[in-house]
Amino acid sequence: MAFAVFAAEGLAVPVHEIARRAGMGTGTVSRHFPTKEALFQAVFLDRVERLADRAHVLAEAGDPGAAFVEFFSLLVAEGAANRGLADALAGAGFDLEAAASGRDHDIMAALGGLLTRAQRAGTIRDDIQIADVKALLEGCLVREREAADPAARDRMIAVISRGLRPS
DSSP: OHHHHHHHHOTTSOHHHHHHHHTSOHHHHHHHOSSHHHHHHHHHHHHHHHHHHHHHHHTTOSOHHHHHHHHHHHHHHHHHHOHHHHHHHHTSSSOHHHHTOSTTTOHHHHHHHHHHHHHHTTSSOTTOOHHHHHHHHHHHHHHHHHOOOHHHHHHHHHHHHHHHSOO
16 A cells, blocks of 8 residues: 555655555554655565666666666656656655665666666767766656656657767
């Protein structure tokens, strides 16, 4: 239940609302998860691990630029489908990097690794930094909050993909 509430409402949802929707008291939730961040971490680390696994597979892909864009697109799509994850990716209310710092969970490090690999291959501009990529990701996610529009998402990713390619 917590996953569904975070996915629909984002990280701003109060713990008492999560407990209410789950049909339990806030105290019950708090005994198992002393903070909302601990609850979010327990609920989302499995999802984050699957994303990191995909990044590790893509790191072996033949075209590093395409692999980078594919993972970026996957993060945008996951964030569009899951407001809590979108908030965490944007750094809003949850330190995803600190909570998911192990190899199996660190999707930002995985994204950075894919970026570096693509830059070394000459398929992504070498003046782009991971902070730039995070800002682009956040922009895509903000666009999705206004209204879920897969066609607009595809357009934005296409523009970003072209803009990241060397001239």
